[in-house]
Amino acid sequence: MAESDAQTKIQLDERDIPTHWYNLVPDLPHPPAPVLHPGTGQPVGPADLAPLFPMALIGQEVSQEKTIEIPDEVRDIYRLWRPTPVFRARRLEKALDTTAHIYYKYEGVSPAGSHKPNTAVAQAYYNKAEGIRRLTTETGAGQWGSALAFACALFKLECTVYMVSASYHQKPYRRSMIQLYGAEVFPSPSPRTQSGQKVLAGDPNSPGSLGIAISEAVEDAATHDDAHYSLGSVLNHVLLHQSVIGQEALKQMDAAGEYPDVVIGCVGGGSNFAGLAFPFVGEKLRQGKRTRIIAVEPEACPTLTKGTYAYDFGDTVGLTPLVKMHTLGHSFVPPAIHAGGLRYHGAAPLLSQLVDEGTVEAVAYPQNGVFDAAIQFARTEGIVPAPESAHAIRATIDEAMRAREAGERRVILFNLSGHGHFDMGAYDAYLAGALQDYAYPSEAILRALTELPQVAVTA
């Protein structure tokens, strides 16, 4: 075998860390739908968002620039783990006896163990620069909470994390990690906020959801002048910061002498998916490449495959502006599946638009099949994946099996968005045969959709 054929890890130099974030918006065939004020139904302006976000991030949220320079301080911190490696999954390929070539970009090498610090560091930087003292946020799986806690520690910001109650109890060590970095963490819904009190009044045993935790974090920031809110996914500026993943992957695939036929990522709010996929979507839109781009979600929270593309609140209580996205309805509380980071009622507006326009495909899987794939991956490639990332592995394995049936040499690239070292409770449950597949709760979703806000703008 020639040396290049045996290459397993495709590494870049620190000099190859992107100098700019890539913004997909100017490459889109249609402009994104405006974000609307929940009270007036009119497009929001910077002043409406200023109580929650620094001006630099508000500017990035609506930017039409193709690229935005990454501040030196942020790039310097990225050096702690970036560039991340791309691996050729040779042992998985062999186990599957597939004709496909499987590559994965591994974001689990970051200090917090996932892609989340790519935006956490940027957000902490801009808030510190604007004189903010404390950041508030939600977290599902705990990956985002620990990433923001890490970033706040580096910039000497205080940090308050509302952690979805189901995950708070399923993942005690993520909670410890958040505290270890110096942040405070509360199970959500909590009695600390009016939003939390309202949910607890209706259901004292609520498992929580990302939507509820967002309501609490937004309320906390909006009611304290020295605090801002930080979101770990969904918004344009978050997806923008994650574009370092795909920009590096483009170079690494080039170094491997291949171009992906299929790009795959899991979707909670859409940030790791967008991070890897959008630079490839850009090439698809600009250069007419025929790359298939697949977003993978859990059947228990089927936002892209079963949701409606409509204006909705980003949170449960209805405190945030209205965004046009695929949604299951802001009051939808998904079952407490073990991929806690994928339990969000909506999906990023930019991703939703791409799915609506047919540029991106979406598929949904039940959790047992996802864990089967995670175990097969761990036993061949060695890395224990986060249950969220394992959704992308499931879709990759299925794609590789289809390639084998078709006798095609399909090149597949997926995002391994994080490791699962804090997810042993979930793996224990799977190995004990105690994981349940949740049927699509169509009635609950239909009920939640009746509560969608009415808006005059349909753009």
Ligand SMILES: Cc1ncc(COP(=O)(O)O)c(C=O)c1O
């Ligand atoms: C490892 C990992 N992957 C994926 C996600 C889903 O989020 P997003 O769709 O924003 O990437 C999460 C969320 O917590 C996560 O922890």
